[in-house]
Amino acid sequence: MTDGALLDVQGLSVRFAMPRRSPFGERLHLEAVRDVSFSLRPGRTLGLVGESGSGKTTTAMAAIRLKPAHAGAVLFEGIDLLGLDAEEMRQRRRHLQVIFQDPYSSLNPRQRVGAIVREPLDLMVADEPASRRDDRVRELFGLVGLRLDQMALFPHQFSGGQRQRISIARALATRPRLIVCDEPVSALDVAIQAQILNLLRRLQESHGLSYLFISHDLGVVQFICDDIAVMYLGQIVEHADRPALFSRPRHPYTAALLAAAPSLARRKSAGYVREAVVRGDPPSPVNIPHGCAFASRCPHTQPRCREERPLLRADAGGAVACHYPLG
Amino acid sequence: MAGPLLSIRDLKVEFATRNGPVTALDGISLDLMPGETLGVVGESGCGKSITALAAMGLIPDPPGRVAGGSILFDGEDITHADAARLRSLRGTEISMIFQEPMTSLNPVFTAGDQIAEAIMLHQKAGRAEAGRMAVELLRTVGIPEPERRARSYPHELSGGMRQRVMIAMAISCRPRVLIADEPTTALDVTVQAQIFDLMRDIQQEFGVAIMLISHDMGAIAEMADQVSVMYAGRVVETGSADAILDDPLHPYTRALIGCIPVLGKAAGLEGRMPPLAEIPGIVPPLHLLGRGCAFADRCLLAFDRCRAERPVLEGRPHRVACFAAEMEAA
Numbered sequence: 001m002t003d004g005a006l007l008d009v010q011g012l013s014v015r016f017a018m019p020r021r022s023p024f025g026e027r028l029h030l031e032a033v034r035d036v037s038f039s040l041r042p043g044r045t046l047g048l049v050g051e052s053g054s055g056k057t058t059t060a061m062a063a064i065r066l067k068p069a070h071a072g073a074v075l076f077e078g079i080d081l082l083g084l085d086a087e088e089m090r091q092r093r094r095h096l097q098v099i100f101q102d103p104y105s106s107l108n109p110r111q112r113v114g115a116i117v118r119e120p121l122d123l124m125v126a127d128e129p130a131s132r133r134d135d136r137v138r139e140l141f142g143l144v145g146l147r148l149d150q151m152a153l154f155p156h157q158f159s160g161g162q163r164q165r166i167s168i169a170r171a172l173a174t175r176p177r178l179i180v181c182d183e184p185v186s187a188l189d190v191a192i193q194a195q196i197l198n199l200l201r202r203l204q205e206s207h208g209l210s211y212l213f214i215s216h217d218l219g220v221v222q223f224i225c226d227d228i229a230v231m232y233l234g235q236i237v238e239h240a241d242r243p244a245l246f247s248r249p250r251h252p253y254t255a256a257l258l259a260a261a262p263s264l265a266r267r268k269s270a271g272y273v274r275e276a277v278v279r280g281d282p283p284s285p286v287n288i289p290h291g292c293a294f295a296s297r298c299p300h301t302q303p304r305c306r307e308e309r310p311l312l313r314a315d316a317g318g319a320v321a322c323h324y325p326l327g
Numbered sequence: 328m329a330g331p332l333l334s335i336r337d338l339k340v341e342f343a344t345r346n347g348p349v350t351a352l353d354g355i356s357l358d359l360m361p362g363e364t365l366g367v368v369g370e371s372g373c374g375k376s377i378t379a380l381a382a383m384g385l386i387p388d389p390p391g392r393v394a395g396g397s398i399l400f401d402g403e404d405i406t407h408a409d410a411a412r413l414r415s416l417r418g419t420e421i422s423m424i425f426q427e428p429m430t431s432l433n434p435v436f437t438a439g440d441q442i443a444e445a446i447m448l449h450q451k452a453g454r455a456e457a458g459r460m461a462v463e464l465l466r467t468v469g470i471p472e473p474e475r476r477a478r479s480y481p482h483e484l485s486g487g488m489r490q491r492v493m494i495a496m497a498i499s500c501r502p503r504v505l506i507a508d509e510p511t512t513a514l515d516v517t518v519q520a521q522i523f524d525l526m527r528d529i530q531q532e533f534g535v536a537i538m539l540i541s542h543d544m545g546a547i548a549e550m551a552d553q554v555s556v557m558y559a560g561r562v563v564e565t566g567s568a569d570a571i572l573d574d575p576l577h578p579y580t581r582a583l584i585g586c587i588p589v590l591g592k593a594a595g596l597e598g599r600m601p602p603l604a605e606i607p608g609i610v611p612p613l614h615l616l617g618r619g620c621a622f623a624d625r626c627l628l629a630f631d632r633c634r635a636e637r638p639v640l641e642g643r644p645h646r647v648a649c650f651a652a653e654m655e656a657a
Contacts, residue, residue: 051515159609189370189542194586194603201602216515219545223588223600246590260520262545263590268364268552269569274524278517280471281485 005039005075006210007063007178012036012072014055014062018286030286032058034234036072037312040227042177045204045211047225049218049257053282055234056214060180063212064096065089076178094124094174101183103163107155113166114151117141120173140169144199161192168199172207181213185220197224218261222246230254233282233293240318250320252298253278292323300324331358331399332536333382333421333504338396338406340374340381343389346614351377353560354396356640357538358553359504364530364537366551366568368544368583372610374560375540379508382538383423384413400504418449422497426509428489432481438465438492439477442499449500464495469525487518491525498529505529508540523550544587548572556580559610559621566645576647576656579622582606620649 014033020026033055040046048056061067063074065081074081076096081089097120100106107116117140121133141148144165155163164184171179181200185193201224203209215221221228228245230238230253238251249255256278266272278297283289289296291306298305304323312321340352352374359365367375380386382398384405397404405416417423425431433441442464443457452460458477465473468491481489490510497505507526511519523546530537539550547554548568555565556577564577575581585604608625619634620626626633628651640646641653 051517161609190544190583190586191370191606192609194588195605197588198602198605201599217588218516219588219590222590223603256517258590260516261590262516262519262523262543262549264545264548264572264584264587265589266545266549267568267572268527268548268550269567272549274520279521281487281518 004041006042006077007212008039008075009059009063010037010073010075012059012062012074013070014058014067015070028286031288032234032285033062034288036231036234036236038229038236038239040178040210040212042210043204043208044226045213045224047221047228048212048214048231049216049221049228050231051216051257051282053233053285054231055285056231057182059231060182060212060214064098064178064180066098094120095177096180097171097174097176097178098180098182099164099167099171099184102187103160103167104155104187106167107163109155112152112154113158114141116155116166117151117169117173120170124174136173140172143172143203144169159192160188161195164188164192164196165199168196168203172203175207176209178210178212181211183214183216186215186217193220200224218246218257219263230257233285233288235293235321236312236319237294237322238318238320239312240320244316244318250315250318250325251294251322252300252326253294255326256297256299292321300326329361332361332401333357333359333538334399335378335382336397336399338378338381338398339394340377340386340391341394342391344614349613350394350616351391351560351613352381355557355560355562357555357562357565359536359538360553361503361536362530362534363552364539364550366547366554367538367540367557368542368547368554369557370542370583370610372559372613373557375542375557376508377560378557379423379506379538379540382504382506383417383421384408415449418445419500420502421504421506422500422502423506423508424490424493424497424510426512428486428493428513429481431493432489434481437478437480438484442477442492442496445496445499460499461495464499465492467498468492468495468529469521470495485518486514487521490514490518490522494522494525494529498533498535501533502535504538505535506538506540509542510539511546512542519546526550544572544584545590556583559616560613561621561648562640563622563649564645564647565640566647570645574645576642576645576652577622577649578626578628578651579606626651 012033013035015029015031018028018030036059050056062069069082114137118137138148146165185196213225225242227241229236232253238254249258259274280297291308292310295301295305310321310323312319335357337354337356338352339354341348342351369375393406398406439461442461446452446457446460462473462477465476470476470491511522541547551568554568554571555562558579564580575584606625619636620638623629623633632650638648638650640648
């Protein structure tokens with residue numbers, strides 16, 4: 001247990017049952033998240049980084065009980081969310097909100113956007129008088145930079161960036177303490193992405209929000225996150241604060257991700273050649289290798305890596321799951 | 328120095344819509360030099376994919392049509408070429424790889440059969456020979472166990488492998504021009520890096536000229552020799568990659584570079600990073616563009632002339648279409 005953590009996830013595992021091969025066959029499971037632990041302090045942003053299939057979204061959704069966990073505990077302000085009954089959980093939901101990746105499918109096309117932003121208030125704080133809720137909706141539209149006369153429009157009348165502002169207003173409605181941002185800018189053009197990232201950070205500072213921020217884009221993560229957990233095949237392989245992770249990656253996978261990400265500084269004209277490109281694709285999560293999950297692609301694999309699974313252990317301010325961390 | 332291999336001159340493409348004809352490409356000019364990579368960068372809706380389709384003679388007609396200008400491939404204007412000539416050009420001289428490898432491969436044929444089909448159509452090879460060549464191509468693009476993978480169907484391949492199959496198909500007839508429309512957008516960064524490395528290797532080995540279309544300035548920096556920046560169906564700035572990235576002249580290019588959360592720049596910094604630059608507003612709908620500069624409404628430097636008159640590309644070799652930049656230079 002970490003002192004003063006808003007969200008403390010301990011040993012979280014999520015698995016999905018696969019179809020049986022025969023009626024008497026053994027049921028196989030896809031281990032989407034394996035023994036993941038992290039904690040998030042109030043007012044900070046924790047980034048979950050990884051490639052598609054690494055389990056970053058599943059981890060976040062299981063942490064706020066939008067997906068069932070197989071094992072583990074999720075302490076939110078000291079109370080285990082996984083142990084709450086349905087009504088108690090519903091009460092807590094006002095403190096836990098989500099902004100989804102796709103601003104097109106996450107808003108009801110038949111509802112006016114004013115009603116979309118108001119809905120969480122109607123569901124969670126119905127004891128407040130209706131006029132107070134109306135005021136709050138107007139306040140939210142101002143906060144995210146939309147005009148009040150736009151409240152009567154439908155989602156299709158907005159651009160992608162504006163829709164994401166509506167999603168943010170909806171997430172803020174019940175004054176949550178934690179917002180899960182699931183790739184909130186990856187469907188947007190860079191110019192719009194910059195507007196939304198600046199908005200998220202302004203709101204964090206003015207409202208004391210904590211973000212669990214899921215992204216595959218390291219530039220975005222470096223901009224918005226204070227701490228970063230790098231996931232690979234359902235496990236955290238490295239956990240560190242931003243300066244340490246970006247200046248001195250310890251896990252070979254983190255180093256490979258940083259080397260692979262395009263950057264304006266890497267020029268063809270300057271004869272840039274990438275060092276340490278990982279080969280191939282990640283292994284299947286149904287059939288996870290015995291040792292280190294990254295061993296098949298790692299440029300520094302030793303025999304021990306294939307036999308013994310490395311555990312996440314504290315190391316120079318962060319934590320790394322590697323037998324032979326980089327210097 | 329030899330002339331450009333593919334030269335687009337004042338190309339105008341219109342689409343019929345409910346709002347009347349909309350000009351998707353409004354007199355763009357691009358030059359692709361032999362053996363070089365031209366990066367075409369811009370936000371969604373700026374016309375970069377339409378440019379790629381036009382260069383392949385693939386504008387859907389109707390509703391679209393080439394309303395003016397020319398596309399010269401090795402001196403031949405392909406906007407006036409007939410269907411048969413276009414088909415032979417597409418297979419043997421110009422080929423294309425698309426963004427989504429899953430939807431651009433046929434799900435009911437094996438990877439090897441699809442590559443062999445392209446070879447048989449364009450190279451008068453028999454079935455058995457084409458099959459052998461397909462396996463060789465799969466080896467060239469770095470697919471492990473090519474004999475086995477040639478018998479795989481697209482759904483049995485990962486995203487990165489599918490894109491390698493697409494590249495194998497595109498280079499099967501040794502084209503001189505390869506048009507890559509967002510080839511790595513659907514892929515993870517470590518796979519994207521592998522595909523970029525492969526494209527560079529292919530360029531070195533076969534000397535193919537690549538037109539890389541992307542929204543990602545980082546990808547452009549890494550891959551391109553020359554860069555053209557597009558906005559609302561027009562080219563606003565063009566020059567060498569270094570000139571565009573280090574010394575952008577157009578306010579749009581400057582703003583676009585300023586918006587990018589740059590990786591690594593402030594890696595060691597304690598505390599929070601400074602806010603990103605923003606471009607106010609959004610790209611205007613094409614049917615509402617005025618007579619002036621398309622960027623004028625969002626531009627901090629815009630003055631009266633920008634709204635009344637349309638700037639044209641000036642300067643050489645670094646060209647920019649902006650009155651404010653012109654005044655700055657004078």
